[in-house]
Amino acid sequence: MIAVEEPELEGKLIRPYTITGGRTGDDLPLIALEALISATPTAFRLRHQFRWEAARIIDLTRKETALVELAARLDVPVGAVRVLVADLASRGAVTIIDPPTGIATTLDGYMYTNLLRKVLDGIRSL
Amino acid sequence: MGSEASNPGRPTPVKIVIAGGFGVGKTTFVGAISEIEPLTSEAIITQASAGVDHLPELNTKTTTTVAMDFGRISLKNHLILYLFGTPGQDRFHFMWHELSKGAIGAVVLVDTRRLEACFAAVDFFERIGTPFLVAVNTFDGERPYSLDQVREALAVPAGVPMAYCDARRRVDAQAILAKLVEHALATALESVHAT
Numbered sequence: 001m002i003a004v005e006e007p008e009l010e011g012k013l014i015r016p017y018t019i020t021g022g023r024t025g026d027d028l029p030l031i032a033l034e035a036l037i038s039a040t041p042t043a044f045r046l047r048h049q050f051r052w053e054a055a056r057i058i059d060l061t062r063k064e065t066a067l068v069e070l071a072a073r074l075d076v077p078v079g080a081v082r083v084l085v086a087d088l089a090s091r092g093a094v095t096i097i098d099p100p101t102g103i104a105t106t107l108d109g110y111m112y113t114n115l116l117r118k119v120l121d122g123i124r125s126l
Numbered sequence: 127m128g129s130e131a132s133n134p135g136r137p138t139p140v141k142i143v144i145a146g147g148f149g150v151g152k153t154t155f156v157g158a159i160s161e162i163e164p165l166t167s168e169a170i171i172t173q174a175s176a177g178v179d180h181l182p183e184l185n186t187k188t189t190t191t192v193a194m195d196f197g198r199i200s201l202k203n204h205l206i207l208y209l210f211g212t213p214g215q216d217r218f219h220f221m222w223h224e225l226s227k228g229a230i231g232a233v234v235l236v237d238t239r240r241l242e243a244c245f246a247a248v249d250f251f252e253r254i255g256t257p258f259l260v261a262v263n264t265f266d267g268e269r270p271y272s273l274d275q276v277r278e279a280l281a282v283p284a285g286v287p288m289a290y291c292d293a294r295r296r297v298d299a300q301a302i303l304a305k306l307v308e309h310a311l312a313t314a315l316e317s318v319h320a321t
Contacts, residue, residue: 032139032227032228033141033194033208033210033224033225034139034140034141034208034210034228035139036136036137036139036206038136064136064137064206066139066198066206066208068165068167068194068196068208068210069165069167069196069198071167071168072165072166072167072196073165077167077168077169077170077191078167078168078169078194079169079170097136097137097138097139099138099139099140099141099228100138100140100228101228109314109317109318110318112314113311113314113315113318115138115140116230116307116310116311116314117311118201118203118205119140119201119205119207119230119307120304120307120308120311121202121203122201122202122203122205122207123199123201123207123300123303123304123307124300124304125201125202126159126199126201126300
């Protein structure tokens with residue numbers, strides 16, 4: 001790749017990645033948009049060590065909150081939040097609750113149909 | 127990865143995609159049933175530029191910001207359902223893959239005044255095998271076409287459920303989501319029994 005020498009673009013498109021130290025997270029496992037992020041008890045001890053955006057993530061995830069919702073509430077692109085969340089997870093400050101991956105992969109058919117029944121029941125009782 | 131789903135104390139996130147052409151009422155549908163005001167998050171996509179107005183030796187990339195609208199519904203049994211509206215414009219179709227990955231299913235919203243805006247969504251979900259249904263949005267109660275006519279016009283396969291809905295009404299959105307999950311469940315049971 002020759003893109004390293006690319007001149008910096010101006011404005012909002014690039015700025016968000018300054019909060020991640022320029023990392024785009026391409027090297028990290030992709031956290032699903034709807035994955036729930038949850039602060040651990042450790043998070044509040046470590047909170048002061050993090051920059052503003054990461055500290056806000058700790059605050060917002062006292063109650064489990066989806067990755068995509070963190071991005072919206074912080075007004076930061078999803079990719080940048082992925083990097084911050086991955087950092088927080090590696091420091092033990094948050095846990096990531098992955099969504100079920102469907103019938104073709106991890107969940108066997110019985111578990112998946114069971115999950116769908118619960119979802120259906122939940123929607124009907126709204 | 128999926129083992130958390132069986133942990134009773136923790137919530138399980140699930141999602142449904144709301145697709146359809148630009149301006150068909152996707153965000154209205156999400157807003158009608160979401161427990162939060164629909165939120166918008168942005169993803170920045172970097173792609174090698176395919177434009178004809180670039181000199182190839184510059185190796186330029188383009189960055190595009192794609193906005194995604196979504197809502198949330200907390201269900202009993204520790205389930206949190208996220209509803210994602212797909213970006214309507216054709217040039218953002220590449221985002222549909224990420225949005226659809228792991229989705230229970232998709233609602234394709236249809237405006238009968240602009241049927242052609244929904245072809246891409248019907249094609250897409252049929253191709254990737256995501257269970258979907260077609261919901262005909264009845265703006266102001268208009269039902270100029272029967273569901274069979276819409277099915278024929280959009281070439282919707284026989285097994286795909288179709289229904290009318292008023293995307294502004296919560297009960298309609300609820301009924302559509304229930305119908306979709308019933309369909310997804312029937313599809314899943316079929317494939318379980320087939321194996």
